[in-house]
Amino acid sequence: MALLEVRHLKKTFGDRAVLDGISFDLEEGGIKAIMGPSGCGKSTLLRCINRLIEPTSGSILFRGQEVTGRDTDVRALRQMIGFVFQNYALYRHLCVLDNVTVGPRKLKRMSRREAEGKALHELQRLNVADLRHSFPSQLSGGQKQRVAIARALAMDPAVLFFDEPTSALDPVMAREVAAVINQLHSENVTVLCVTHDFELARSVADRIIFLRDGRIRAEDTADNLRNHYDDHEIRTFFGPGAAPV
Amino acid sequence: MTFVDIIAALSKGAAYTVGVTVACIATGFTVGLAVAVIRRLGWRFAAPLTNVYLAVFRGVPMLVLLFMVFFGLPSLGIQVPPLAAMMLSLGLISGAYLSEVFRGALNAVEPDEILAAQAMGLTRWQTLRCIELPQMLRASVPGMINEFTTVLKYSPFAYTVGIPEIMKQATALVSTTMRGVEIYLAVGLMYFSIYWMLVLGVWTIERCFRVPGLTHR
Amino acid sequence: MMGDLAVLQDVLVYWPEIARGLASTLMLSVIITLTGLIAGIAVFYLTLSSSDVCRRAVQGYISIFIGTPLIVFLFLLYYGLPQWGIKLTPLTVAVLGFTLNVAAYNARYMTTAYNGLDPSEIEAAKAQGFTSRQIFHLMTLPQVLRLSIPALTNQAIQNLKDTSLVFLIQYAEFFAQMQEVALRTFRFFDVYLLTGLVYFILVSVLTNLARRAEMFADLPPASRHNR
Numbered sequence: 001m002a003l004l005e006v007r008h009l010k011k012t013f014g015d016r017a018v019l020d021g022i023s024f025d026l027e028e029g030g031i032k033a034i035m036g037p038s039g040c041g042k043s044t045l046l047r048c049i050n051r052l053i054e055p056t057s058g059s060i061l062f063r064g065q066e067v068t069g070r071d072t073d074v075r076a077l078r079q080m081i082g083f084v085f086q087n088y089a090l091y092r093h094l095c096v097l098d099n100v101t102v103g104p105r106k107l108k109r110m111s112r113r114e115a116e117g118k119a120l121h122e123l124q125r126l127n128v129a130d131l132r133h134s135f136p137s138q139l140s141g142g143q144k145q146r147v148a149i150a151r152a153l154a155m156d157p158a159v160l161f162f163d164e165p166t167s168a169l170d171p172v173m174a175r176e177v178a179a180v181i182n183q184l185h186s187e188n189v190t191v192l193c194v195t196h197d198f199e200l201a202r203s204v205a206d207r208i209i210f211l212r213d214g215r216i217r218a219e220d221t222a223d224n225l226r227n228h229y230d231d232h233e234i235r236t237f238f239g240p241g242a243a244p245v
Numbered sequence: 246m247t248f249v250d251i252i253a254a255l256s257k258g259a260a261y262t263v264g265v266t267v268a269c270i271a272t273g274f275t276v277g278l279a280v281a282v283i284r285r286l287g288w289r290f291a292a293p294l295t296n297v298y299l300a301v302f303r304g305v306p307m308l309v310l311l312f313m314v315f316f317g318l319p320s321l322g323i324q325v326p327p328l329a330a331m332m333l334s335l336g337l338i339s340g341a342y343l344s345e346v347f348r349g350a351l352n353a354v355e356p357d358e359i360l361a362a363q364a365m366g367l368t369r370w371q372t373l374r375c376i377e378l379p380q381m382l383r384a385s386v387p388g389m390i391n392e393f394t395t396v397l398k399y400s401p402f403a404y405t406v407g408i409p410e411i412m413k414q415a416t417a418l419v420s421t422t423m424r425g426v427e428i429y430l431a432v433g434l435m436y437f438s439i440y441w442m443l444v445l446g447v448w449t450i451e452r453c454f455r456v457p458g459l460t461h462r
Numbered sequence: 463m464m465g466d467l468a469v470l471q472d473v474l475v476y477w478p479e480i481a482r483g484l485a486s487t488l489m490l491s492v493i494i495t496l497t498g499l500i501a502g503i504a505v506f507y508l509t510l511s512s513s514d515v516c517r518r519a520v521q522g523y524i525s526i527f528i529g530t531p532l533i534v535f536l537f538l539l540y541y542g543l544p545q546w547g548i549k550l551t552p553l554t555v556a557v558l559g560f561t562l563n564v565a566a567y568n569a570r571y572m573t574t575a576y577n578g579l580d581p582s583e584i585e586a587a588k589a590q591g592f593t594s595r596q597i598f599h600l601m602t603l604p605q606v607l608r609l610s611i612p613a614l615t616n617q618a619i620q621n622l623k624d625t626s627l628v629f630l631i632q633y634a635e636f637f638a639q640m641q642e643v644a645l646r647t648f649r650f651f652d653v654y655l656l657t658g659l660v661y662f663i664l665v666s667v668l669t670n671l672a673r674r675a676e677m678f679a680d681l682p683p684a685s686r687h688n689r
Binding site for chain 2 (some may be wrong): 466471526528529530532533534535537538541542544545546585623624625626630635637641644648649652653654655657661662663666669684
């Protein structure tokens, strides 16, 4: 059974369909990237799955459980989905350690000691444990990204969502993020990653979902998308000589 | 009577001045925070109430409110002690202005951080308590200092309801010694000293909670 | 409470005094708002002085008036100075005291606005050869005044409310007259409620005008603040 099964998901804002019947699966331990031009609905899709945005219709099964219903425990769902935001969204008034412990302490009712142990473990895993007493404003973009990932992992989520993890980073740091995601993948973390960055998608994901105008146009490996499609839009987006976005 | 004697005579009132100021600041802080939180949570039934509160307490002079409470309510059979009358007038006025300070600082909290907190699974209340309020209070310090200063500067009106604070001591002393210039200069000096202690005190507290990069200083 | 309108009948007996009081209040508010603005501009000008001594003296003046209650200064002028044989009328004391106090606040608002200006503009003007006085009245002042409109109008509203304290130096303004009415009718609560209502209406009207002035000046949202 897949961890996540999305079926015919629709989201309309007014009379504009931002998501127009999305269906895909994400296996336990799998990793998929969602790509597409700006405004194709990628970020909306992530936010519909954890109900930061309410989907208009369709079905989402999380471990076989329908989670779009009115009686779904939205907060329990969100605790199972680690979300890493494009601009990291670290809490500016908390040091790195507190950023990571706030979830376990407030949501899992861990003691401060226990939460700090957990947090240190995750920070070490991401190689930023020595920054634990720094504040977000004192970190570089790449460091913030790692802290944001550690913060998500500290909740022991069933899946990690990345929303454009490299868009604010320079190419060197972007490669580092790719390495981090690959490391997580090798540790059996399930990942769904929305990105603009073909290099990132190719280096981390087994399969890429290509989204355009709220519909899935293709789902395939990076190489196949690049070389074996005649569709004009896919060729311009992925094809040889396509402008890196 | 030397200037030092005058200061010594007036200082009997200093504790009352500080007491009245602190009581009114505490009232204003509590009410202002509650109003800001209620407005932030967007409770629909509370909106008209808070709007009326803000309009009334920013629209009526402090002395008029004080007299209404202290000299007016007894004619309806409600006796209000002097300090309570100060808290219900000056305290609630500062609450109205403080809630505006707090509102501005709450609006300055990054929406992304609130989204991140919600994505993590925190409740609305947890988000407010753990993310928004700690940032808001730090950002409100300059506004709070302005407001606390205003409270201190209106505290002399406590003498009109019989609280024996500095101003009351001064008027009594002037009527017996007829040395108004020295006495009121001394009064000014005392208020100015209290003002500086207040400002320094707030900044000292702020320094204990300062977070690099959060506020611009 | 005001359940019966009898209070109005009782109060209206004294309408000539009340009207005179209201006129005094409005007159004093208008005077101190204008003198406070003009003096405030002068003080702000002095804060930009090239002389260190002058700037420090002005900062001292501003901080003293921001850090001490106005009523102390009014009492010093009204109840203190007669000791030296100087007797001023309540109106003189009120205008003098309020002007110095309001000017300090207005100067501070203008300094805040000034600090938000783009310094390169001033540099450009200097490079073009304008004198510092020309720069002040052609560039700095108009921009600073425009950006300070919310703060200055709030101060004007504050002035109207604060004039209610001058009864303490025996100036017969609106609140003083209403206290007299309260004593004569023995309807303390009703009369003070009515007093509050009148101030409330005046403040509401002024607030409305102030918001229009802000819209007219088309200010950036960040410059809007309270008090």
